[in-house]
Amino acid sequence: MTEFLDLEAQDGVRMPWNVIPGTKQESTNCVVPVSAIYTPIKAFPELPVLPYSPLRCRTCRSVLNPFSIVDFAAKLWICPFCFQRNHFPPHYASISDDNLPAELFPQYTTIEYASPEEAQRPSMPPVFVFVLDTCIIEEELGFLKSALLQAIGLLPGHALVGLITFGTLVQVHELGFGAMPKAYVFRGSKEVTKELLLEQMSFFAKKPKPATGVIAGVRDGLDAESIARFLVPASECEFAINAVLDELQRDPWPVPSDQRATRCTSTALSVAASLLGACVPGSGARIMAFIGGPSTEGQAAYLIRVN
Numbered sequence: 001m002t003e004f005l006d007l008e009a010q011d012g013v014r015m016p017w018n019v020i021p022g023t024k025q026e027s028t029n030c031v032v033p034v035s036a037i038y039t040p041i042k043a044f045p046e047l048p049v050l051p052y053s054p055l056r057c058r059t060c061r062s063v064l065n066p067f068s069i070v071d072f073a074a075k076l077w078i079c080p081f082c083f084q085r086n087h088f089p090p091h092y093a094s095i096s097d098d099n100l101p102a103e104l105f106p107q108y109t110t111i112e113y114a115s116p117e118e119a120q121r122p123s124m125p126p127v128f129v130f131v132l133d134t135c136i137i138e139e140e141l142g143f144l145k146s147a148l149l150q151a152i153g154l155l156p157g158h159a160l161v162g163l164i165t166f167g168t169l170v171q172v173h174e175l176g177f178g179a180m181p182k183a184y185v186f187r188g189s190k191e192v193t194k195e196l197l198l199e200q201m202s203f204f205a206k207k208p209k210p211a212t213g214v215i216a217g218v219r220d221g222l223d224a225e226s227i228a229r230f231l232v233p234a235s236e237c238e239f240a241i242n243a244v245l246d247e248l249q250r251d252p253w254p255v256p257s258d259q260r261a262t263r264c265t266s267t268a269l270s271v272a273a274s275l276l277g278a279c280v281p282g283s284g285a286r287i288m289a290f291i292g293g294p295s296t297e298g299q300a301a302y303l304i305r306v307n
Helices: 001-010 024-029 116-120 137-153 194-199 236-246 265-279
Strands: 069-071 076-078 085-087 126-134 160-166 169-173 183-187 284-288
Touching: 001 160, 001 265, 126 137, 126 265, 137 236, 137 284, 160 183, 169 265, 183 265, 194 265, 265 284
Parallel strands: 126 160, 126 284
Antiparallel strands: 069 076, 076 085, 160 169, 169 183
C-alpha cells in the first residue's frame, strides 16, 4: 500500500493496477477494469522544471521519459508507446549512461518544461466543449438549456466553444455554420477513433490528409477553417447555439418500461476528447459533461475520471 501512496504523491495518478495488461486476453481476464484518476493541478513542491522544449516521438508525439529505451552508441531512443526509433538532436550529443538528461532520471516521471520558444508563442484561448445528455425529462432539459446559455454568456469572448449532444446517438454540432443547425452523427454503440472522426467530419475536404505523422492542430496537418466549424469564439456562437437548443428535444428512441434509456456517455466523451486532441492539442481545454443517468451504451463500461 505504501508503494501505491508514494507513486500517487509523486505523479498525482491513482490506478487499480500498477501494470497495464499486455494482451487483449489479459485485459479480458481483469475483474477490475484498467482505469485512472489523474490530478493535473496537484501541488509538487520539488517538481523539476527544465528550461527547454520536450523531445517528442516523431510518430505518436509522446515525450522522452524514463521508460524509453535508449541506445547510447547509436544516439537514438525507442518510444515505449509506439516503438518508433527516434534520433537524438545535436544538443544531446554528450548523452551517456553516466550523463543522462533530467527527463531520463528514474525518479522524474513527472516534470515540467519552461521552454523559451513556447513562452514567446501566442497563447491559445481557453476551450470549452459542452456535452449534453438528452435522455432526461423535458423539464430537466429545459433547465439545462437555460443554464447552458447563462454559462456561455459568462465565458470570455475569445474562449472557444464546442457543443456535443448524445443519447442513443452522438451528435457533434457545427457551430460555425450559422445558416442552419448542422450536426455530424455517430452511433453510440460503435467505437469512434480519432481517424474515423476526422474522415467523417470532412476535415480534409480542402486540405489533403498528411501521409505520415500525427494529425493534431493546424501545425500538424489540419485546416484552420475546418477547426473553426466546431470550435467557435463565445462572442460569435450565441446565435448558432440558440438555434441548436431551440430544436433540441429528448432522445426520440423508444425505451422499454423495464429498461434504462440508451445513453452512450462513454462514446460521447471519447468523441469530445478526440475532437480536442485533433483540433487544439496542448491547449487549456475542458469538457463539461451534463449527464442524467448511468451509461448503458458504448464500448466502455467504466470511464476514466479526471479530478
